[in-house]
Amino acid sequence: MTSANYSPAETIPLLLSGGIRGIIVDFLWVRALARHEEKKYYELLTINNSISKLQPDFPAVWIFQAWNMAYNIAHEWDSPQNKWKWIKAGLHFAKKGASKNPHNGDLFFELGYMYSHLFDERYFKYSAYNRKQLKKEEGEDNYDASLFWMRKSVLNAPKLRNITAIERYICHTLWKAALCAETEGRYDNALEYVESAVKEWKAYHEKHPQDTLVDVHKVIKRLEEKKMVLQDTLQKTDTSVLQNW
Numbered sequence: 001m002t003s004a005n006y007s008p009a010e011t012i013p014l015l016l017s018g019g020i021r022g023i024i025v026d027f028l029w030v031r032a033l034a035r036h037e038e039k040k041y042y043e044l045l046t047i048n049n050s051i052s053k054l055q056p057d058f059p060a061v062w063i064f065q066a067w068n069m070a071y072n073i074a075h076e077w078d079s080p081q082n083k084w085k086w087i088k089a090g091l092h093f094a095k096k097g098a099s100k101n102p103h104n105g106d107l108f109f110e111l112g113y114m115y116s117h118l119f120d121e122r123y124f125k126y127s128a129y130n131r132k133q134l135k136k137e138e139g140e141d142n143y144d145a146s147l148f149w150m151r152k153s154v155l156n157a158p159k160l161r162n163i164t165a166i167e168r169y170i171c172h173t174l175w176k177a178a179l180c181a182e183t184e185g186r187y188d189n190a191l192e193y194v195e196s197a198v199k200e201w202k203a204y205h206e207k208h209p210q211d212t213l214v215d216v217h218k219v220i221k222r223l224e225e226k227k228m229v230l231q232d233t234l235q236k237t238d239t240s241v242l243q244n245w
Contacts, residue, residue: 025055032064041072052097059107062097066090066110070118080126084133087118098149105158109166112149115142116173131180143177143193164208171200171219178226187237191230198223 028051035044048065055061070090074083094111101107119134119142121127134140150170154163178193198220205216 021054025051028054036068039072041068041076044068045073052093056097056100059097059101059104062094062101062107063110066094066097066114069093070114080129083126084130087130088133088137090114091118103156105153105156106160108149108153108156109158109161112146112153112166113169115146115149116169116176118142120176141177143173143180146173147177164211167200167204167207168214171197171204174200175223182230187230187234191227191234194223194227194230198227 028047032044032047032051035041035047045065045068048061048068051058051061052065067090070087074086074090077083077086091111091114094107094114098104098107098111118124119127119131124130131142134142147170150166150173153161154166154170157163158166174193174197178190178197181187181190181193201216201220201223205211
């Protein structure tokens with residue numbers, strides 16, 4: 001444990017002797033699981049915060065609490081503003097946990113997954129609003145953040161997740177980022193994502209030639225077709241700008 005990663009308030013619980021702290025943590029985990037089953041998410045919030053102070057080097061509590069905020073509590077609210085408040089709080093909590101567990105690939109994966117999944121319009125009604133607020137308040141693009149944490153996860157040997165699956169997820173995230181950029185009219189960024197996706201899939205296929213879960217050749221062909229469309233769109237846009245100059 002390095003004191004530089006902890007505030008004075010967070011240091012106090014860590015000064016408890018290991019035996020006493022262990023008993024308290026076990027008791028709190030039992031209560032946390034019970035409150036989760038009862039769907040008493042706000043009570044769970046308080047308990048998880050206590051556990052994170054007593055057991056900061058245990059990644060599960062950071063993941064558990066981040067999901068409780070970003071999914072369970074956010075779901076309880078109707079307005080996009082209140083939903084976003086708790087989604088942002090969950091992401092912040094997970095990143096705080098990552099700072100206290102700087103080599104935990106599983107925690108990094110969860111962060112990467114949340115940055116992708118919570119902003120997916122297929123699952124969340126206000127995904128576009130969330131994406132807009134993330135850029136406005138945090139200066140982040142959710143797909144870039146997802147890619148950052150996923151790649152960091154691969155580099156830090158996650159124990160609970162299959163690295164091959166994470167590598168595939170990175171490839172898929174690049175495709176989703178490209179489609180999103182195209183929809184937003186950022187064709188140059190969309191092209192960059194597509195080109196990166198082609199490189200990632202080729203590297204993936206070279207590394208895992210026996211993988212039959214994905215038809216990589218078919219995927220790359222689709223990406224190359226999208227690349228041509230985007231290049232054509234950019235060329236037309238440039239021509240139009242020159243004509244109106």
